[in-house]
Amino acid sequence: MKTNYIYTLLFLICAVSVQAQDVPFDKKLFKEQKDEFKVAKDALDEGYYLFETIPSTYLDFNDDQYKLRQSYYRQALNSLFKANKFNPNNAELNYRLGRCYLMNAVYKEEAVPHLEKAKKLNPAVSADIDYHLGIAYHIVMDFDKAIDSFKKYQSTLGAKNPDEQEDVKKRIGECEMGKKLVANPERVFIDNFGRPVNSKYPEYGAIISADESIMMFTSRRNTSTGAAKMQQDIMDYDEDIYITKKVDGKWTDPENMGAPINTEGHDATTAVAPDAQSMIMYIDDKGDGNLYECKLVGTSWSKPKKMNKNINTKAHESSASYSNDGKTLYFVSNKEGGFGNHDIYVTHWDETALDWGASTNLGPVINTKYNEEAVLIHPDGKTLYFSSQGHSTMGGYDIFKSDLKEDGSWTEPVNIGYPINTVDDDVFFVINASGRRGYYSSFKADGLGEKDIYKITFLGPEKPLQLNGEDNLLASVAKPVSEKAIEKPVDALTKRITILKGVVRDAETLQPVGADLELIDVEENKTLATFEANASTGKYLVSLPSGKNYGLIVREEGYLFHSENFNIPETAAYQEVVKNIDLKKIKVGSAIVLKNIFYDYNKATLRDASKNELDRLTKLLTENPSIKIELSAHTDSRGGDAYNEKLSQARAQSCVDYLIGKGISADRLIAKGYGESQLIRTDEEIAKLKFEDEKEAAHQENRRTEFKITSK
Helix, strand or coil: CHHHHHHHHHHHHHHHHHCCCCCCCCCCHHHHHHHHHHHHHHHHHHHHHHHHHCCCCCCCCCCHHHHHHHHHHHHHHHHHHHHCCCCCCHHHHHHHHHHHCCCCCCCHHHHHHHHHHHHHCCCCCCCHHHHHHHHHHHCCHHHHHHHHHHHHHHHHHHCHHHHHHHHHHHHHHHHHHHHHHHCCCCEEEEECCCCCCCCCCCCCEEEEECCCCEEEEEEECCCCCCCCCCCCCCEEEEEEEEEEEEEEEECCCEEEHHHHCCCCCCEEEEECCCCEEEEEEEECCCEEEHHHEEECCCCEEECCCCCCCCCCCCCCCEEEEEECCCCCCEEECCCCCCCCCCCCCCCCCCCCCCEECEEEEECCCCCCCCCCEEECCCCCCCCEEEECCCCCCCCCCEEEEECCCCCECCCCCCCCCCCCCCCCCCCCCCCCCCCCCCEEEEEEECCCCCCCCEEECCCCCCCCCCCCCCCCCECCCCCHHHHEECCCCCCCCCCCCEEEEEEECCCCCEECCEEEEEECCCCEEEEEEEEEEECCEEEEEEECCCEEEEEEECCCCCECEEEEEEEEEECCCCEEEEEEEEECCCCCCCCEECCCEECCCCCECCCCCHHHHHHHHHHHHHHHCCCEEEEEEECCCCCCCCHHHHHHHHHHHHHHHHHHHHHCCCCEEEEEECCCCCCCCHHHHHHHCHHHHHHHHHHHHEEEEEEEECCC
């Protein structure tokens, strides 16, 4: 009997070496390894049981049920791997191992050798072996082999399988797109964000303030508020939101945001306002995912408030993004009436109801019959980024961008390219205001944990367009730009947007003031946005797309209002400007420059764009009826003394006449023209400036209209 067993085993070994043979798990073939066989067979049975009971209907990404499905595969993989070590030449076992590896977040590429071996051992091991081989080849970007495998499987499908036919056709198209994108890669650096942000736990869903000074992200750590595992070793820790800040160019150790942001369940990042004073988060309400909003009040975050029924429904709302002015919100929902499963919708702020209005589907140009997810509107208000399983994806979710046209429609979405997009799911993408850096989550070999946050640096074309010599920096009536320009225009790739930020302070104590700010379109004489400086820190931030003449008005009870003017040409590239605003208290002697007063050239005629500013002064005088003011006008040093004094007097009188016309008593107003007698920038100082644009800005600073409280 022993001789027969040895003969049989030698025969199998020889057969495998010549032509791979499927070796069954039959104890008769392993009589000399009874104990090892029993251990391997028990592992095999356990792995098969888990494999066959895996839920197969949970398809939503980042969903607990999908995570549960992955965990079953993970457990099955552990058992099947043990069995395979004992008998590596079983076709069915290799097939199932390959299937499990396909669902593994980190080791998907290991599916290839097992599926190849399964087919070699038994070409008929499963009717869908070529289908899964195609998926495995796709994952390792062996696109030609993937296409060949998919076509082989496709040939076995009859006309009665239209859904499967469509699925295979789509996968073939993804491989074809993958070949095109890989052949023409984008010039980018992709670097692991590293510590202290990334850890051995999963990190994803990074959201950033417009100036990249604050990052919030989602992580499943043992420090989560719930800190419990659902079914030990099956599910990860609950999701919590963490925050890190950039201090002196370095990111601080992330802090769990704690209560009331994080709860005992899952809490995930979705969107942060450009100034990081508001945040939208996702909360899984017993399977009905909804969007909640919270506000930063001083140094504390408010309790998350469920957003209204125009956004949240009985369906699944998963992500959102604020526009730069806070008046538009884009969000994702799989509610009925869409073009696919999850679609992107838009809603606008209703000034009457003081809440978000009815939502509108962005339509078939953006939304497909597949899933759209992780929406992001850039601070420029024109560029929409999102992840999609449709359009021209190279596999899974790819990141796309579309531009808002003048007529309100969207351009055809464009794949942002390889290696940013891969054959796997690419989601949770954000990009900074300049458009030069992005962040997203990915599984990579250099990762610190299951999933890490990566930084993308966009390098642009090898031969960028030559900028002309004209200085397109922010043009200002005053001098805020020259105070501290953090980042100058660098090339034609940067977004045409200015990030204006700073601190509102008391002019005497320099202590922070939580003031109200209003952004206006000077030419159209309308309010674009209203927001608040932080009550504790006085910090504010606003993003200003190029191509408008902006007025910024700052108000706080007990202080004179403060105005700034920022005329940003259409050609101005990205820049970041710091402007601290010092408010003066309402008292005798306090004086401010009215930055948004404009006259016709060499005339005293007020332009229409000046009326908003003078109306604010009218309101101040009406609310403080005892105040008397001197309203003065000043010129630069160019031109004759007598001419400048006459022109300035006429201009000051024009302002006084406007106020009188609005009902302010003439005995409260004095018009005074100072000509060039009170220059802010002297001729000697201006002569030392190197560039003509700097000299012109200095002259512009001298040409101003002021008011001063003379009695109270």
